[in-house]
Amino acid sequence: MTLYLIPVPIAENALHTIPPYAVEIARGLDCFIVERAKTARHFIKSLGLVKPLQEMTFVEIDEKDNSEAEETFREAVKAGRDVGLLSEAGCPGVADPGAGIVSMAQLAGVKVVPLVGPSSLLLALMASGMNGQRFAFNGYLSPKRPELARDLRRLESLSQQHDQTQMFIETPYRSQMVLEVALEQLQADTVFGVAQDITGAEEWIRSIPIREWKKATPRQLEKAPAVFLVYRRSSGKLI
Amino acid sequence: MTLYLIPVPIAENALHTIPPYAVEIARGLDCFIVERAKTARHFIKSLGLVKPLQEMTFVEIDEKDNSEAEETFREAVKAGRDVGLLSEAGCPGVADPGAGIVSMAQLAGVKVVPLVGPSSLLLALMASGMNGQRFAFNGYLSPKRPELARDLRRLESLSQQHDQTQMFIETPYRSQMVLEVALEQLQADTVFGVAQDITGAEEWIRSIPIREWKKATPRQLEKAPAVFLVYRRSSGKLI
Numbered sequence: 001m002t003l004y005l006i007p008v009p010i011a012e013n014a015l016h017t018i019p020p021y022a023v024e025i026a027r028g029l030d031c032f033i034v035e036r037a038k039t040a041r042h043f044i045k046s047l048g049l050v051k052p053l054q055e056m057t058f059v060e061i062d063e064k065d066n067s068e069a070e071e072t073f074r075e076a077v078k079a080g081r082d083v084g085l086l087s088e089a090g091c092p093g094v095a096d097p098g099a100g101i102v103s104m105a106q107l108a109g110v111k112v113v114p115l116v117g118p119s120s121l122l123l124a125l126m127a128s129g130m131n132g133q134r135f136a137f138n139g140y141l142s143p144k145r146p147e148l149a150r151d152l153r154r155l156e157s158l159s160q161q162h163d164q165t166q167m168f169i170e171t172p173y174r175s176q177m178v179l180e181v182a183l184e185q186l187q188a189d190t191v192f193g194v195a196q197d198i199t200g201a202e203e204w205i206r207s208i209p210i211r212e213w214k215k216a217t218p219r220q221l222e223k224a225p226a227v228f229l230v231y232r233r234s235s236g237k238l239i
Numbered sequence: 240m241t242l243y244l245i246p247v248p249i250a251e252n253a254l255h256t257i258p259p260y261a262v263e264i265a266r267g268l269d270c271f272i273v274e275r276a277k278t279a280r281h282f283i284k285s286l287g288l289v290k291p292l293q294e295m296t297f298v299e300i301d302e303k304d305n306s307e308a309e310e311t312f313r314e315a316v317k318a319g320r321d322v323g324l325l326s327e328a329g330c331p332g333v334a335d336p337g338a339g340i341v342s343m344a345q346l347a348g349v350k351v352v353p354l355v356g357p358s359s360l361l362l363a364l365m366a367s368g369m370n371g372q373r374f375a376f377n378g379y380l381s382p383k384r385p386e387l388a389r390d391l392r393r394l395e396s397l398s399q400q401h402d403q404t405q406m407f408i409e410t411p412y413r414s415q416m417v418l419e420v421a422l423e424q425l426q427a428d429t430v431f432g433v434a435q436d437i438t439g440a441e442e443w444i445r446s447i448p449i450r451e452w453k454k455a456t457p458r459q460l461e462k463a464p465a466v467f468l469v470y471r472r473s474s475g476k477l478i
Binding site for chain 1: 244255260330331334335337343345346355362365368372430446451
């Protein structure tokens, strides 16, 4: 019995970013633990069905009380039935739910097979030109301006102290505020990155020092999820 | 003009982990900046050649003096010629060379397009069941036992303090020592993960508390590159 970690496209019309071997494995499964059943059914259906959707199991992860998903997983282990784990977009368990089920599988000695697919964090880091030998992902920062300003300065200082790229994500409607506060708060030679709609038709990735952001034509960010990156070299040298 | 970040398989016979759209883009290019020319030529050839290899440019990244790669990149920008950036295995710029060229491209306003492919760090994190909402990659730890012991205890403490999965990598011939020192030094309820030959025929990923490692049949790690992960919950709760 195997737990497969199934990637899901992160942009619209981007099924081409899922390698065919991962699609084939997902098509062969009939038991899924998912972030949201409705969209997971839609995704699995889009791969081309091997058996009717009604004969498949889709159980949602519930981060407060995950007993239903856990029970489904335990039953599958007993029955020797392979399980697929998937989130709404990207890779399950990374900036997305799913780690609890993976942890159960690991403890139970179940084989866990992660499949290759798109991760907005990884792709943003690759395209940033920042330090990829040392980096940290911090989830979401504070939602309000004064606390966000403090968080951004803290990440800048951590980056310099540990020579570490600092990453975070933000919800669509706050992306523009994050950019504004970063331009206000960060030092001129700190590199700041924004990545939106990665792998999509409107992919937009810019990663330049704050000084260059200020010289560039101001941009209103799309109301879309964004990955942000902050990097300040230890030496204080310009990148 | 576009700089494409081209993924390379991380295991033997794993070309299936590169999505066909990425293969198609790579096949259309004739100018490459690479970690090692010999293996890069071999990889590009394996994709099926559109034009003779001799008519293509392969320039190596040199982290001490990168002037040749930089000059090649500048010439390509002037000529409006697309460039592919690739490392020996995995994703360029993440735990691998390449970030310097990406940074040049970003500063020059050149479009940077990261292509989806395998990353041992991301896949190991997915399969670990550890915290994927907060994590850090630390590159290599100290090569000698006493310093390695100290580094591991420091990562354990950082993990608990920041509720952050701590990742690092090690060269093939030191993997076994890392496992031994971790079992000696880390606390019983700290989760420790090892991932080897990800996406390969001998894929092996185990991520369980130190206590469980000690109960399990001792394993001699392969002399192969490994990703290691350490996670200790802030609350001290067992995972």
